[in-house]
Amino acid sequence: MPFEADTAASGLRVLPFYRAVPRLVKDPVTELAKMGTETGGRIVRLDIGPFRPYLVSHPDHVQQVLKTDWSNFVREGMFWRPLQRVIGRSILGEGEGWESSRRILQPLFTARYTASLGEDMADIIADCILELDAYALSGRPVDGGHQMTRIVNQAVIKVLFGGRISRDVAERLAPEFATCATSIAFRLLFPFAPYSIKVPGDRAFLAAAKKIDEIVYPLIEQARAEGTGSREVVSALIGARIRQDGEVDVKQVRDDLVSIYGAASETTAMSLTWLWSLLHDHPDVYARLQAEVDEVVGEGPVRSEHVPRLGYLRMVLQELLRVYPSGWIIPRQTVADTEIGGVPIKAGSQVLVSPYTTHRLEEFWQRPLVFDPERWAPERNERRHRYAFIPFGAGPHSCLGQHLFYLKAPLVVAGLLSRYHLTLTNPQRLTPVPGASARPKEKLLLKLELKSGRRA
Secondary structure, three states, rough: OEEEEOOOOOOOOEEEEEHHHHHHOOOHHHHHHHHHHHOOOOOEEEEEEOEEOEEEOOOOHHHHHHOHHHHEEEOOOOHHHHHHHHHHHOOOOOOHHHHHHHHHHHHHHOOOHHHHHHHHHHHHHHHHHHHHHHHHHHHOEEHHHHHHHHHHHHHHHHHOOOOOOHHHHHHHHHHHHHHHHOOOOOHEEEEEEEEOOOOOHHHHHHHHHHHHHHHHHHHHHHHHHHHHOOOOHHHHHHHHHOOOOOOOOHHHHHHHHHHHHHOOOOOOOHHHHHHHHHHHHHHHHHHHHHHHHHHHHHOOOOHHHHHOOHHHHHHHHHOOOOOOOOOOOEEEEOOOEEEEEEEEEEOOEEEEEHHHHHHHOOOOOHHHOOOOOHHHOOOOOOOOOOOOOOOOOOOOOOOOOHHHHHHHHHHHHHHHHHHHHHOOOOOOOOOOEEOOOOOOOOOOOOEEOOOOOOOO
């Protein structure tokens, strides 16, 4: 057993430096999950030099950190510093800034409001998918991750900025945000590294953050000049700020938009990237999903009214989020001395909630490493711990974008399956790379074949 018991607390397992660091360097996302599952969800303290975070994965402990005692576990500290350089004071922060942003943004991401965006989103996703016909006709494979990012990016940009942003500018935003999301990997693994020293990824991160500002600030100024009559998010944000504060804090609007973009675009695109490997490895799931899309959508295009009838697709997406939650860790810092599961935790300690681990605990999931959409079948009606499934977090800081995910993700997947036969041409074992979200290190190459009756 690679752990050493901590005599001060029987519920705690300690992973010493010489065991923790090699595993985290090798494959941080997978190995962190194993550290939690190997103890059955007990709290694990990772001794990484001067830094000793606590890994939390049992649903009871997750509930305490994210819900019942959430105000004692804040989004501050070493793990948040890399992200705060791009998200600023936003919906992903704490204190008055977070409360203000949450109050303003929550009405814009309800199920009802999200549904009202369905037709516009269906149109733009359908148009983006049609652009893949050239690959289908030539037989050239496409980079699955890049295409998921491209399609989702266009849909999210439409929701955030309406028609104010050109296609060329919109396509510049996605890679810059991807750079920010991935270039913080070193600082996430070694958060105690001082910021006075440049580490791998810093230069790329700062350059990408600068380019994001160069894109977003002019769009905000344009929306402010045009007034708030439109219904896209930037106009709604500006209008709400004026009603609440009497003026517009442009920096605050920028921070909120960048945070929303990341939550709505980056995470969805990465989740959908993993999907194609899973469908290749589970041809029975692929066949059933294809049959449902053929029956509900027919020859397409996919419309928002199709989404509620795609029940099996929703099951597939739920299982996808269980196996590959884009938010692989949820960092928190304790405000005051406390206990979690009988383990004393001092004020200022770093706590890492791990959905990647929680979703793999055998106590709460049968065959947790198996991709099985049937576990979400309504007739199975399995009773689970409320906090055993946390792909969107939980409690007051839960992600506002979950309704948006369950609209745009089905539109993308059903849109592709209604038009093409898709084949993964380079099946392989995928390695999750840490960052703002977990993405596969390897490329997924998809071959598209137009289905009979579809016109290019």
